Amino acid sequence: MTKKEFEKIGKALLPELPGFAVKGHLLFMLPVRQVLRGICFEPSGFDRKAFYVNVFVLPLCVPTQYLYFNFGRRVGTGWSSDAPDVYSELSLALRREALPFLSRVEDLDDFIQLAKSFSRANPRTREAIAYALARVGEVDKAIAELDTLLAMLDVKVPWQLEMAERANALKSLLLHDFASAQKQLQEWEAESIRNLGLEKFR
Amino acid sequence: MATKVMQTVYALSLALANYADVALGADSRAIGRGVFELAAMALPVTKVKYAGTVSELTRTVNVADELALAARRAAAAVGPGHGPVYGTKVHAAFANEVRALGNPNVRAEVSFLNGRIVEYCTPGSVRVDAVWFAPNNEVLTVFDLKTGSATLTPQRILQIQQQVGNPVPVIPLRP
Numbered sequence: 001m002t003k004k005e006f007e008k009i010g011k012a013l014l015p016e017l018p019g020f021a022v023k024g025h026l027l028f029m030l031p032v033r034q035v036l037r038g039i040c041f042e043p044s045g046f047d048r049k050a051f052y053v054n055v056f057v058l059p060l061c062v063p064t065q066y067l068y069f070n071f072g073r074r075v076g077t078g079w080s081s082d083a084p085d086v087y088s089e090l091s092l093a094l095r096r097e098a099l100p101f102l103s104r105v106e107d108l109d110d111f112i113q114l115a116k117s118f119s120r121a122n123p124r125t126r127e128a129i130a131y132a133l134a135r136v137g138e139v140d141k142a143i144a145e146l147d148t149l150l151a152m153l154d155v156k157v158p159w160q161l162e163m164a165e166r167a168n169a170l171k172s173l174l175l176h177d178f179a180s181a182q183k184q185l186q187e188w189e190a191e192s193i194r195n196l197g198l199e200k201f202r
Numbered sequence: 203m204a205t206k207v208m209q210t211v212y213a214l215s216l217a218l219a220n221y222a223d224v225a226l227g228a229d230s231r232a233i234g235r236g237v238f239e240l241a242a243m244a245l246p247v248t249k250v251k252y253a254g255t256v257s258e259l260t261r262t263v264n265v266a267d268e269l270a271l272a273a274r275r276a277a278a279a280v281g282p283g284h285g286p287v288y289g290t291k292v293h294a295a296f297a298n299e300v301r302a303l304g305n306p307n308v309r310a311e312v313s314f315l316n317g318r319i320v321e322y323c324t325p326g327s328v329r330v331d332a333v334w335f336a337p338n339n340e341v342l343t344v345f346d347l348k349t350g351s352a353t354l355t356p357q358r359i360l361q362i363q364q365q366v367g368n369p370v371p372v373i374p375l376r377p
Contacts, residue, residue, distance in 0.1 A: 025321075042321045045311055045329060046294035050301070052311070054321070066325075068318035070339060074309055078301030119340030122367055124317045157364060159316035 001051050001081060006041035009087070016091045017099070021201055026067070029102060032193060032201045034135065035059055035111050037102045039075070039094065040067055049081045053090070055098040057105045057114065059128050060192040061135045061185040063166075067196065070124050071115055072101070108132045123152055127163060131170070135185045139174050146171045262343055265308060265334045266373055269345050272299035277349070277377030289349040292377065293331065296347050300332050307335050317367030328365045331375070344372045 006025035013027065014020060020027050020039075028038035037057050044050035056072025058064070075097050079086060105111050112132045118125050130145035146167050155161040173181035193199055276295035280288065300310035313320045315327035319339070322329065332345040344362055346354050354374040363369050 040321060044294075044297060045322055046290060046297055050297065052309075066315070066320055068315075068320050070317075070319050073339070074306065077304055077306060078297075078310060117338060119336065119338045121340055122317055124367065160367075 001041070001043045001048065005081070006043075006051070009041065009081075009090070012087055013091055013094065016095065023197065023201075028198075028201070030201060032060075032198050034061065034108045034189060035105055036192075036196070036198070037105055038067070039098050039102075040069070044078070047080075051079050051081065053079060053093075053098075055094075055101050057102065057111060059108060059111055059115075059132045059135075060189040061108075062128050062131045062192070063188040063195075064192050065195045068124075070122065071111075071118055071128065108136050112136070123149055123160065123163060126152065127167065130167070131185065131188075134170060134174055134181060135189075137178075139178065143171055143174055146174075262334070262371070265343065266345070266375075268303065269300070269308070269332055270375055272296060272303065273347055273375040273377040275299050276347075284350050289352070292349045293347055296331060296375075296377075307337065309333050309335060314362070314365040314367075316365065328362055330362060330372075341366050341368060341370050344370055345375050346372060347375045347377075349377065 003024040007022055010022035010025070010027045014022060017027065019029055021030050025041040026038055027040075028036060035057055038055070040054045040056065042052045042054060044052070053075040054069045054072055055075050056067075056069040058068060058071060075090075075093050079090065083089070105114055112129055115125060115129050115132070120126055120129075126145055126149040130142050130149055133142035133145055149167055150164055150171075153160040153164045153167075155164050170181060170184065173184055193202060273292075273296055276292050276299050279295045280291045283291070297310040300308060310332050311322070311329060312333045313322055313324060313327040313329045315324050320327050330344045331347040333341055334343045334345070336342055344366065346358070346362070348354060354372065359372045362372050
């Protein structure tokens with residue numbers, strides 16, 4: 001399925017999802033500030049009619065160039081666009097599963113609570129919690145989380161080295177210049193929003 | 203049927219024996235890294251790295267068995283064949299079988315990039331055929347369907363593990 005086809009599904013579902021907007025294959029809650037709360041349609045790689053639906057939240061202060069669903073889950077196990085009643089079934093599933101999940105996260109404090117329920121064996125979880133703690137001003141907790149993150153990273157892996165360098169930079173700012181740390185986190189938020197093409201929804 | 207049960211029991215006991223060998227080492231949480239063989243299930247003889255508790259290991263064997271059967275059903279639905287087009291058809295049928303299992307923790311067609319679960323076609327990402335997740339989104343096992351002469355190479359396993367972000371077990375499924 002194409003992004004245009006997904007956008008059509010998203011627009012058809014909008015009346016059932018007050019407070020949401022559609023951009024391509026992404027449905028998301030407005031306004032977009034510190035946390036992106038969304039529903040993303042994803043095609044199957046093998047079947048033109050099959051698709052998946054991911055409900056997720058992500059903290060924008062962790063810079064990203066693409067959507068990711070670590071803090072989320074799939075709605076249903078998979079969908080087919082030619083199934084009878086796909087719109088009504090999908091609408092029902094979103095109201096039953098996606099909306100309760102997304103409505104738990106109004107702000108970064110809510111995100112931190114939610115993120116703690118996800119696997120902390122994944123360094124991405126620690127990273128998100130640490131950055132969110134820093135953004136809400138919980139400096140000591142943020143530094144403790146950054147230290148745990150740094151201890152678990154394997155800097156021989158390029159992307160983990162990048163994570164470590166950024167975490168060290170943030171930790172240094174938090175220790176020495178809180179205002180600059182906040183400014184940096186705000187810049188990362190703006191960068192993520194720009195990379196995801198969501199500037200006009202802020 | 204009886205043979206199948208015996209084979210599964212054998213596989214499990216072999217797995218547990220291997221697990222015990224490593225679990226009795228220095229790790230006080232009884233979590234070890236071992237190698238077990240899924241020889242007696244529907245799978246070919248396959249060595250798999252594993253880290254987890256005994257109950258997790260038991261569940262892994264069960265999920266692997268379920269997915270091996272799904273792979274067989276997929277191949278049967280497509281019928282005999284060879285080549286890339288045949289492979290794509292079997293993969294499509296397998297994804298359909300995985301979706302039909304209705305298990306929210308066993309997901310078909312999942313992409314990973316740098317420790318993140320990402321959408322299909324994210325540049326640089328790897329797409330795997332099926333993943334068993336814990337409810338907290340921890341990746342427990344990755345399953346890679348192979349048809350024809352295709353094999354799961356050590357390079358591919360490493361690539362998957364690097365993008366998942368953990369040295370998770372990667373199990374090949376061959377219908």
